[in-house]
Amino acid sequence: MAMTMTQKILAAHAGLSEVKEGQLIEAKVDLVLGNDITAPVAINEFRKIGVSKVFDRNKIALVPDHFTPNKDIKAAEQCKQLRNFAAEMEIKNYFEIGEMGIEHALIPEKGLVLPGELVIGADSHTCTYGAAGAFSTGVGSTDMAAAMASGTAWFKVPGAIQIRLEGQAKGWVSGKDLVLHLIGLIGVDGALYKSLEFCGPGVADLTMEERFTIANMAIEAGAKNGIFPVDEATRNWTATVSKRAYTVYEADADAEYEKHITINLNDLEPTVAFPSLPSNTRTISEAYGTKVDQAVIGSCTNGRIEDLRVAAAILKGRKVSSKVRCIVFPATQRIYLQALREGLLEIFIEAGAVVSTPTCGPCLGGHMGILAKGESAVATTNRNFVGRMGHTESSVFLASPAVAAAAAVTGHLCDPAGLMTAPPRAELLTAAYIAGTRERKTV
Numbered sequence: 205m206a207m208t209m210t211q212k213i214l215a216a217h218a219g220l221s222e223v224k225e226g227q228l229i230e231a232k233v234d235l236v237l238g239n240d241i242t243a244p245v246a247i248n249e250f251r252k253i254g255v256s257k258v259f260d261r262n263k264i265a266l267v268p269d270h271f272t273p274n275k276d277i278k279a280a281e282q283c284k285q286l287r288n289f290a291a292e293m294e295i296k297n298y299f300e301i302g303e304m305g306i307e308h309a310l311i312p313e314k315g316l317v318l319p320g321e322l323v324i325g326a327d328s329h330t331c332t333y334g335a336a337g338a339f340s341t342g343v344g345s346t347d348m349a350a351a352m353a354s355g356t357a358w359f360k361v362p363g364a365i366q367i368r369l370e371g372q373a374k375g376w377v378s379g380k381d382l383v384l385h386l387i388g389l390i391g392v393d394g395a396l397y398k399s400l401e402f403c404g405p406g407v408a409d410l411t412m413e414e415r416f417t418i419a420n421m422a423i424e425a426g427a428k429n430g431i432f433p434v435d436e437a438t439r440n441w442t443a444t445v446s447k448r449a450y451t452v453y454e455a456d457a458d459a460e461y462e463k464h465i466t467i468n469l470n471d472l473e474p475t476v477a478f479p480s481l482p483s484n485t486r487t488i489s490e491a492y493g494t495k496v497d498q499a500v501i502g503s504c505t506n507g508r509i510e511d512l513r514v515a516a517a518i519l520k521g522r523k524v525s526s527k528v529r530c531i532v533f534p535a536t537q538r539i540y541l542q543a544l545r546e547g548l549l550e551i552f553i554e555a556g557a558v559v560s561t562p563t564c565g566p567c568l569g570g571h572m573g574i575l576a577k578g579e580s581a582v583a584t585t586n587r588n589f590v591g592r593m594g595h596t597e598s599s600v601f602l603a604s605p606a607v608a609a610a611a612a613v614t615g616h617l618c619d620p621a622g623l624m625t626a627p628p629r630a631e632l633l634t635a636a637y638i639a640g641t642r643e644r645k646t647v
């Protein structure tokens with residue numbers, strides 16, 4: 205029986221020769237993930253199971269990142285519970301302040317997920333790791349508890365939608381613009397419980413960072429997961445984060461898909477999702493002039509070093525508008541340090557932005573960037589639901605780092621090309637470009 209890439213990974217972890225859409229299976233997991241919001245609930249349920257140890261102390265990761273650094277007493281108690289549980293169970297992969305990061309950027313950085321692996325996490329954006337050719341998906345805290353005890357989880361095998369990418373992105377267009385375009389095309393329920401499987405020659409035009417961004421937002425189309433083929437870029441990235449062996453799975457040529465969607469990267473423009481759904485998308489020309497009070501650059505979606513370089517290219521030699529608050533969140537401590545060494549943090553601070561330690565805080569309206577009634581923010585995050593970043597009468601616009609940085613300077617949504625011509629992508633995404641550029645068109 206022909207299978208998709210996702211179905212092959214699930215079959216292998218279930219010990220089956222084949223699986224089909226809709227089939228219920230029990231599969232072994234390679235990693236179980238939880239954070240400071242979801243893991244305390246899972247720990248409480250784990251206690252009720254009656255086991256004394258987790259199934260494998262090396263295959264569980266706990267990352268307190270949502271309300272940390274602790275914003276209040278409740279947050280402190282939740283993190284204390286994680287800390288004590290990790291110590292009791294001798295969990296190897298516990299990452300707190302000083303070495304932590306936003307979980308979905310930190311886990312790949314630590315080499316804890318590789319091609320062909322099966323990862324579950326008590327957070328909906330666990331689907332991020334499909335960028336590395338793994339099957340990863342979000343689960344509830346109860347499922348997390350059961351997996352910590354048994355090392356297995358139940359799945360209903362998803363069908364799939366094939367997304368074929370062609371051409372090459374131009375100008376300031378990035379992976380964020382691609383995924384917003386896709387969600388706008390199919391809707392927030394357009395891939396409900398399906399696997400979004402990317403393929404085609406255009407995949408090679410996407411960096412690994414862009415693939416993580418795209419897979420991260422698969423859930424915003426209702427997908428069970430998003431997944432990319434393992435190619436040269438994936439192998440090169442894998443070699444930098446881990447020496448562990450891994451298995452590459454490929455979709456069968458005659459695998460069945462619910463539908464086929466082709467996107468030509470040449471045709472894309474910078475894209476913005478208007479309130480209050482990720483599918484409410486408009487091109488930047490349609491969005492032009494919309495005023496914002498805050499610009500947030502970072503998160504598990506767009507807080508990687510390439511994202512910071514893009515934002516720095518726009519902000520270098522310019523000033524954040526006096527009417528805008530600009531907050532930059534490197535996604536991990538390692539990224540923070542790299543940005544420091546490349547001079548990016550200096551650029552942000554001289555422009556009038558503030559730079560925060562890694563945290564999910566502003567993305568979910570938790571802390572450090574809460575919006576008041578009537579305020580609006582352009583953010584490189586993944587959700588813009590009602591009240592997502594603060595007051596229920598505030599507004600969130602989702603965009604790429606380039607668009608967010610341009611809005612920080614001008615005070616409104618605009619095409620970054622109006623500030624400067626985008627250099628070749630391969631040049632822009634290097635540290636050398638930021639260090640070497642001096643000429644800037646003033647606003």
